[in-house]
Amino acid sequence: MTNANYSLYQPANTFVFASKSKMDKDTDVVIAGVPFDLATSGRPGARFAPTAIRQASANLGWEQRRHPWKFSLRRKLKIADVGDVNFSHGDAPGAMQAVREHIGKVMDLGAIPFTFGGDHLVTLPVLQAMVAKRGPVALLHFDAHTDDYSGGSEFDHGSVFYHAREQGLLLDGKVMQLGIRTDHSSKTPFEVIPAEQLWYAKAVDIAERIKQTMGDAPVYLTFDIDCIDPAFAPGTGTPVIGGISPHFILELLRQLQGLNFVGMDVVEVCPAYDHSQITSLLAATLATDMLYLLASQK
Numbered sequence: 001m002t003n004a005n006y007s008l009y010q011p012a013n014t015f016v017f018a019s020k021s022k023m024d025k026d027t028d029v030v031i032a033g034v035p036f037d038l039a040t041s042g043r044p045g046a047r048f049a050p051t052a053i054r055q056a057s058a059n060l061g062w063e064q065r066r067h068p069w070k071f072s073l074r075r076k077l078k079i080a081d082v083g084d085v086n087f088s089h090g091d092a093p094g095a096m097q098a099v100r101e102h103i104g105k106v107m108d109l110g111a112i113p114f115t116f117g118g119d120h121l122v123t124l125p126v127l128q129a130m131v132a133k134r135g136p137v138a139l140l141h142f143d144a145h146t147d148d149y150s151g152g153s154e155f156d157h158g159s160v161f162y163h164a165r166e167q168g169l170l171l172d173g174k175v176m177q178l179g180i181r182t183d184h185s186s187k188t189p190f191e192v193i194p195a196e197q198l199w200y201a202k203a204v205d206i207a208e209r210i211k212q213t214m215g216d217a218p219v220y221l222t223f224d225i226d227c228i229d230p231a232f233a234p235g236t237g238t239p240v241i242g243g244i245s246p247h248f249i250l251e252l253l254r255q256l257q258g259l260n261f262v263g264m265d266v267v268e269v270c271p272a273y274d275h276s277q278i279t280s281l282l283a284a285t286l287a288t289d290m291l292y293l294l295a296s297q298k
């Protein structure tokens with residue numbers, strides 16, 4: 001295939017839509033992996049996800065503009081994939097600090113951070129560093145679990161949003177959790193839309209509800225791949241049956257144009273439990289559509 005937008009060499013192991021490997025003042029979005037899974041309660045291995053997602057993204061690059069979007073991502077967004085955040089394995093506090101330093105750099109450039117986990121704990125230092133620069137954010141959280149368990153330490157992937165709220169990182173009344181299908185408190189301060197309310201819903205109706213709650217607030221989107229049913233996403237640490245289908249999520253994401261997204265992540269892919277790379281490809285595809293969402297707000 002001859003195409004002017006293709007360079008002869010794709011940097012090895014880089015997310016396919018990234019046009020550069022260093023961030024600078026022109027960068028719109030900075031992708032980084034956080035190969036961290038010490039906070040996992042179930043099956044470990046999410047530290048291998050950033051590499052797996054990037055590898056799977058090789059299947060997506062050939063489309064000049066991804067169906068059904070009407071523009072080319074590469075023409076609208078300058079995306080840097082800076083690689084993986086560096087830290088000593090085994091040093092959870094050090095890893096969290098490294099993520100905060102990374103996000104601080106991204107924020108100083110005025111770019112939007114896009115993080116590939118890692119387990120869900122990586123979202124906490126991202127939010128801490130982001131909020132330190134710009135104030136609390138709204139949260140749009142896709143997951144099978146609420147991750148707001150109050151009994152976990154600050155290094156527990158099941159307590160991330162308990163600590164985020166305790167630390168004042170989240171805007172009151174603007175936290176939505178979608179796809180939940182595990183036990184959670186009826187007194188939760190968050191707006192929960194459980195999986196069974198999504199099974200037969202129309203994406204357009206759910207998108208409308210999200211837009212009403214979020215308004216023009218700065219929104220951080222965090223996507224735990226276990227929100228999707230394990231039939232489609234087996235490669236994850238704590239799978240739960242009865243999840244959402246990829247086509248519903250794709251349609252829903254595309255309906256969210258107009259929200260003010262300030263950061264995004266995809267977490268909890270666990271390649272050791274994957275088959276035929278389907279979970280990694282799903283994560284890479286969702287990440288691509290999320291990047292198109294960011295491009296559409298430009």
Ligand SMILES: [Mn+2]
Pocket residue numbers: 143144145224226227238268
């Ligand atoms: Mn989860």
